[in-house]
Amino acid sequence: MTGETFLLTGSLGCIGAWVLRNLVSEGANIVASDLATDPIRPGQLLSDEELSRIHFTKLDVTDRKAVVGMVAEHGITHIIHLAGLQVPFCRANPSVGAAVNVVGTVNIFEAAREHWGQVKGLSYASSLAVLGPSHLYTDTPVRDDVDRIPQTLYGVYKTANEETARIYWQDWQIPSTALRPYIVYGVARDQGMTSDIAKAILATVAGKPYHIKFGGPVALQYADDVAKMFIACARSGYQGATSCNLRNDVLDVAEFVAVLKEELPSAEVTFNADNLLPFPADLDDSGLRSIIGDIPHTSLRAAIRDTADRFAALLSAGKVDLAQLN
Numbered sequence: 669m670t671g672e673t674f675l676l677t678g679s680l681g682c683i684g685a686w687v688l689r690n691l692v693s694e695g696a697n698i699v700a701s702d703l704a705t706d707p708i709r710p711g712q713l714l715s716d717e718e719l720s721r722i723h724f725t726k727l728d729v730t731d732r733k734a735v736v737g738m739v740a741e742h743g744i745t746h747i748i749h750l751a752g753l754q755v756p757f758c759r760a761n762p763s764v765g766a767a768v769n770v771v772g773t774v775n776i777f778e779a780a781r782e783h784w785g786q787v788k789g790l791s792y793a794s795s796l797a798v799l800g801p802s803h804l805y806t807d808t809p810v811r812d813d814v815d816r817i818p819q820t821l822y823g824v825y826k827t828a829n830e831e832t833a834r835i836y837w838q839d840w841q842i843p844s845t846a847l848r849p850y851i852v853y854g855v856a857r858d859q860g861m862t863s864d865i866a867k868a869i870l871a872t873v874a875g876k877p878y879h880i881k882f883g884g885p886v887a888l889q890y891a892d893d894v895a896k897m898f899i900a901c902a903r904s905g906y907q908g909a910t911s912c913n914l915r916n917d918v919l920d921v922a923e924f925v926a927v928l929k930e931e932l933p934s935a936e937v938t939f940n941a942d943n944l945l946p947f948p949a950d951l952d953d954s955g956l957r958s959i960i961g962d963i964p965h966t967s968l969r970a971a972i973r974d975t976a977d978r979f980a981a982l983l984s985a986g987k988v989d990l991a992q993l994n
C-alpha cells in the first residue's frame with residue numbers, strides 16, 4: 669500500500685522470510701533487519717530479482733539507539749518485530765536471551781513511542797510458551813486471557829514482553845498486537861524445538877526416514893499463514909495491547925503423520941507418542957479473529973504439498989542443507 673514502510677526485525681528467520689515473501693509480492697517498501705547478514709532463508713522463498721527489491725540492513729535489537737534511529741531514518745510506518753532467541757538458546761545463555769528477547773522488545777516499543785504518529789502499527793512475536801501444560805487449562809478452547817504459567821526462561825521472557833506492551837498502552841497509548849504461534853511449519857523452519865514437523869516433510873522429499881521427537885495434540889500453523897497474520901495485525905489499527913492465541917490445525921501428531929503419508933506415500937516418518945509438548949493445543953483464536961477478521965488458513969494437505977514442492981525445487985538447486993535433519 670502506498671505510504672507504508674515496514675521495519676521487520678529477525679527478517680532472516682523462518683517467519684521473517686515468509687513475511688518478506690508476502691510484502692514483496694504486494695510491492696511494499698521494506699527495511700529488512702537482522703543481526704545476521706546472509707539471507708539464506710529469504711533466498712529459499714524469493715528470486716534474486718525479488719531479493720534485490722528489499723533493503724536488507726544489519727540491526728541488533730539490543731542497541732536502543734540503533735533501533736530508534738532506524739525507525740526515524742527510514743520513516744517507518746509499521747513494525748513487525750520477530751527477532752528473538754528460541755528455547756534452547758535462552759536456556760543455555762539466559763543473560764543473552766533476556767537481552768535479545770526482553771530488552772530488544774523494550775527497544776522496539778521505545779522506537780514506536782518516540783515516533784508514534786509516523787509509526788501507525790506494531791505487531792510482535794510472543795509464543796504459546798507463555799502458557800503452562802495443558803492440564804492446567806480445563807476450560808477449552810483456551811482463551812487469550814488465561815493465566816500465563818511459563819515453564820521455560822524463553823516463556824518468562826515472552827511473558828515479560830506481553831506485560832511491557834500492556835504498560836506502553838496504559839502509560840503512553842502505544843497500541844500493539846502480540847501473536848503466540850505454537851508449531852510453525854514450512855520451508856525455512858530449520859531450527860527450534862518444534863521444527864520436526866517441517867523436517868519430516870523435508871526428509872521425505874529427500875528420500876530419508878525421520879523421527880519426530882514428540883507426539884500428542886498440537887496446533888500446526890503454516891508459516892505463510894502466520895506471516896499474513898503478522899502483517900494484518902500491524903495494519904489493523906487495533907487500539908489496546910493484546911496477545912492472541914493462534915489455532916489453525918489442531919490435531920494429534922499421529923494424524924499429521926497419517927496425512928503426510930497419504931500426500932507423500934514414500935514417507936517413513938515415526939514419532940514419540942510418549943513425549944508430549946507442555947502446552948495446550950485446543951486454542952481459541954476468536955481474539956485474533958476480532959482484530960483481523962478471517963484468519964489466513966491453508967489446509968494441512970495443501971500446505972504439505974506446497975512445502976514438498978518447494979523443498980524438491982530447493983534440493984535440486986542445492987539451496988537447502990540436509991545437515992539440519994541430523
Ligand SMILES: NC(=O)c1ccc[n+]([C@@H]2O[C@H](COP(=O)([O-])OP(=O)(O)OC[C@H]3O[C@@H](n4cnc5c(N)ncnc54)[C@H](O)[C@@H]3O)[C@@H](O)[C@H]2O)c1
Pocket residue numbers: 677678679680681682683684701702703704727728729730750751752753754768772793794795796848849850851852853859860862
Ligand atoms: N517458529 C515457531 O514455531 C515459533 C513459535 C512461537 C514463537 N515464535 C517466535 O517468532 C519469532 C520468529 O520465529 P522464527 O521461527 O522466525 O525464529 P528464527 O530463529 O528462525 O529467527 C529469529 C531471527 O532473529 C535474529 N536475531 C537473533 N538475535 C538478534 C538480535 N540481537 N538482533 C536482531 N536480530 C536477532 C536471528 O538472526 C534470526 O534470523 C521469534 O521471536 C520466536 O520466538 C516462533
